[in-house]
Amino acid sequence: MNIETNPLDAVLAEARGFLGERLSTNTSIREQHSKGEDANPPVLPDAVAFVETTEEVSRLLALCNRHGVPVTPFGAGTSLEGHVVPVRRGISLDLSRMTAILELNAEDMDVLVEPGVSRHQLNDYLRDQGLFFPVDPGSHCSLGGMVATRASGTNAVRYGTMREATLGLEVVLADGRVITTGGRTRKSANGYDLTRLFIGSEGTLGVVTKIRLRLHGIPEATSAAVCQFDSLAAAVETTIMVMQAGIPVARIELADADQMRASIAYSKLDFEPLPTLFLEFHGSPAGVTEQAEAVEAIAADMGGKGFAWAHDAEARNKLWKARHDAWWAANALYPGCRGITTDVCVPISKLAEAIVGAKEQAVAMEQNTCIVGHVGDGNFHCVILFPESDPRGLERAWELDRRIVAQGLALGGTCSGEHGVGLGKREFLAQEHGADVLDVMRSLKATLDPKGIMNPGKMFPGN
Template sequence: MDVQTSLPASDRLAAALAALRDRFGQRMSLSLALRQQHANTTCYLPNEPPDAVVFATSTADVQDAVRICAAHAVPIIPYGVGTSLEGHLNAPQGGVSIDLSGMNRVLAVNAEDLDCVVEPGVTRKQLNEFIRQQGLFFPIDPGADASIGGMAATRASGTNAVRYGTMRDNVAALKVVTANGDLITTGSRAKKSSAGYDLTRLFVGSEGTLGIITEVTLRLHGLPEAIMAAVCPFPTIAAACDTVIAVVQSGLPIARIELLDEVQVRASNAYAKLDLAEVPTLFLEFHGTDRAVQEQIERFVEIATEFGGAAPQWASKPEDRSRLWQARHDAYWSALPLRPGAKIIATDVCVPISRLAECVTETKRDIEEMGLIAPIVGHVGDGNFHTSVMIMTEDAAEMAVLKRYMTRLIDRAQAMGGTCTGEHGVGQGKRRYLEAEHGAGAIAVMRSIKQALDPQDIMNPGKVLPPR
């Protein structure tokens, strides 16, 4: 492939846009409003729009768009539905956003093998609606109705991860368009394999920096015979977290165990019209046979009582469970009225489960001492929790406090053997924390992989790897 690197960047971009217009016609747009919608819109980072948006409807479309951009050394930014939280979609060097939302077909469901094949634009809700009649479900639930391709690219997880794992555990294989426009397959539908390098795990979590996912083979699960949800209030954050630790260490196969601090419970009560006690609260869900669920419930109540938990409120009807979990998923929207006019800056960390209570308690102390409004929610069954900091982003003093708070939070998590992000990903926002977590040697290996697969650095540049 001839790469026109001798030309000025503006000439290369113009040539690429002309070629894209010839290939895609009205499916290529230069509209400023549309370009801004395809950049970061969900965090404090500035909106850095691409130069154009291309709407792909097939793998061939993606390959052609990549080949055109590669021939002119123009950056490429994959786009799903725009729910990522760390500036993954920004175009700091300009370039072309490839919108994959039109690639939204379920290609195959293999009920006997508990797997399916989907295009990247299929959303998790769409998939579960499609497979429910076959008695199946896909468990990864990050809250937002994210696209499967985006969930794979950011290694998403969510409320069910404590039992069913993350995208890393539930993606069997991928088809990926690489930086030169070639299409590769990273695995098969087999339950296990020891054939060659694990390319699937390489691309899951790569955030579009190594290639563009155009097909995903997913593991599925059978719908449980019985499901029971509950909320359980606690006198303190520490008591709730200690209960979570004991539940996990006891081997109780709980499906969901989520923490809401008293600030978030107050916000959720007002927004979702709940009447929960405004104290630290665990949201729970149990899956299994009727007998197994009952046994799980009895064991949980024993553990919770040891740590001062009050009697849980139970929800067995689907509509009651949905109301509870919708309130949990609406945590972002319910927090907005806590400080009108402020923007929510959401961040997350994850620590070993044995350090959870300590990490959350110290974080809560920081929030209070810094005078912040920052509700805490978390997928605490796997040590992952989030804070939603309410900030006037135009106020330099407040932004300085935010940055100090986030640095303390991440330093604390990493010092406890944890990570700067359990599921939001790195994007632009957390690049500077990566070397402290992995070490210079590991970062050098990552750079070598990036150079090998994307020598022109056109695949979502400025993301994941820390600045040199």
């Protein structure tokens, strides 16, 4: 009598042959790979595979595809929308050991890296070359995860997002085939743009194993400033006027009064708890001065309380570290609470209506919130803080999230400007794109992953 082998057992048995102890079923390691920084319930994978080469990724995916075992890619685990939660269990594919910087072409300003490289690691490597990689989400995320979620961040207003920064990819498909997309040229007009297909696909179409990135020269001069306002509306309107005036600011970030209260306590800042703009200017010394003076004049007309300058690197780093720590500061503001975050992005002319409206919705629902935003490109995050002891706390937070998203969509915006879809934004896709667009997306998924093993349960409702 033939006894059929359990598909998972078959995968584990064969994978141990080429991964050895790097295939783990240890409970604590599985727990570490059960979720990211989101509020979704954790799910333990059946095993965690620590891969180190493209060949290992290819062999493992081919094996899992043959047996129908789910695979969920895992980078640094910093995602906020549940991308790394292995909702169908299976294998958590950890790429964090693929950390090689493979090729630098300084004259052409491009670099080839593995997906486990962090942006901090890359910029440390590039500094002596006078180059830097500008996409800065703020967290210690991996470049593979940044590609998967089409990340952006504080510098996007000037340098763009991962979509603009990525020249090409090496991708392992669900059946183990390895393909290379794009290349080193700055433009190409032949065939389908497969690079852009995989950017933002969140591990549902394949696993990125190499990334070719566009680099930039370190600016000759850099200066940062902080300006505070008596009202949230005045701070946002200042942003709109700066962008409409065409002033090429490198970063323009917003923190509302509640977020400033949190950041002052958490990061020991010497500011008032008022709506605040954080700004940075890149260019020549004369250009930086001209940009800053133009912004300062606009802010003064809107009641801004003067610029607090940060010229030296140490002062700028302290300022931006406080901004990057905003998520942790917000979560520390109310003991016993945790947060979820919205990720609405709207046309710049609708920004004031969206942000002020989000705060009004929160007040009406008696919800504690902190607002931060990459407001130069119309993107803002409302961190909704709820008491973990309240059985309905999370659902009430999601309800406020839905209202803020609905308002953003009504203003011509999107439910996610940079965090991606994952689990948290799936319900909004049909509302934003329509059923026909979702059908096309599903058909692409079915073509590249017919057995549905790649990060199942993500992106589409019912997937």
